[in-house]
Amino acid sequence: MAKSAVTIKNLHYTYPNTTSEALSNVSLTIKEQEFVAIVGQTGSGKSTLVSLIDGLIKPEKGDLDVAGLKINATTKAEDLSKIHHRVGFVFQFPEQQLFAETIEEDIAFGPRNLGWTPAQIKKSVDDALKMVGLPVELKTHSPFALSGGQMRRVAIAGVLAMKPQILILDEPTAGLDTQATNELLELIKQLNNKATTVIMVTHQMEQVARYADHVIAMSDGKVIADTTPRHLFSDSQQLAKLSLTLPVSVDIAQFLRKHGAKLENTEPLTLDSLADEIVKAMRGKENE
C-alpha cells in the first residue's frame, strides 16, 4: 500500500484578529505520488489548508504529518521551517516573485538558502531548467525578457531546484493562455509520474477531471468531499451544495443520456473519452 505523504487530524485554524475559524476540524490523508486537486468556492479555506501543509502557518489545534515531519500547535519555528526541505510551494502568479538579474541566480536562490555546495547548486539549476522544458543556455539571460508562460516556468524551476517530495501549486494556470495552460499541466503531470506528490488548488473542473486522481472539496472551512473526480462529478447533489460546475465532457454526456443516448454509465472525464463513448454508442445503433 502507498505510504501517506500528508496526514491531517482534527485540524483547526483561526486567523489572528478574526472570530470565525478558517479551517474547522479538517482530517484527510494524501498518499505519496497522488495528484490531488483541492476545490471549493472563494473563501472556503483552500489556501489556508495548503499554507498549513507548507508550514507557513501553524495549526491552532490538531496534528499534521507532512513527509514524515510531525507538526502541531507547539511546534517551534525552526522545526516548522524544515518542511521547506521536503515541500515546494508555487504561489499564485509566482513570476511576480522573480527578482534576480539572471535566470540562474533566481533558480539558485532556494538551493543556496538550503546551504548546498556550488556544484550541487549548479546541477540543481540545470536539472530544474530541463524539468520545466527550458534550454539550459537561457540561464545567463534575464528572466524579465521572457514570455509570461516562460517566466512562470522559471519561477516553478526555482521551486523544483530544491527537489521537493511534495509540490503544492495554488492555481498554477491562472492568467495563462490555453496553450501555456496545457503545457504547464502536462509538465506537472510528468513530475507527478516521476514520483512527486502534487497538491493543486484549482477552480477549473476540467483540470480536476483530466489530471487529478483524488479530489478534496471544501466549503466554509470544512472538507465536504474527499473522493475521486469520477465519483464527485457523478454526485449532482454534492456538486450543487458546493456550487461547483461539471466538466464539459460530463455535462454533455449527462445531457445526451437524458435525451436517450445509450452511453456507458461512468462519467467521461475528458472530451477524448466522451468522443470514444459517442462513437461506441453510434456503432451500437448501426448494429441494432
Ligand SMILES: Nc1ncnc2c1ncn2[C@@H]1O[C@H](COP(=O)(O)OP(=O)(O)OP(=O)(O)O)[C@@H](O)[C@H]1O
Ligand atoms: N490573512 C488573513 N487574515 C484574516 N482572514 C483571512 C486571511 N486569509 C484568509 N482569511 C479568511 O479565511 C477564510 C478562508 O480563506 P482562504 O483564503 O483559505 O480561502 P480560499 O478557498 O483559498 O479562497 P480563494 O479561492 O479566494 O483563494 C476566509 O473566510 C478568508 O476571509
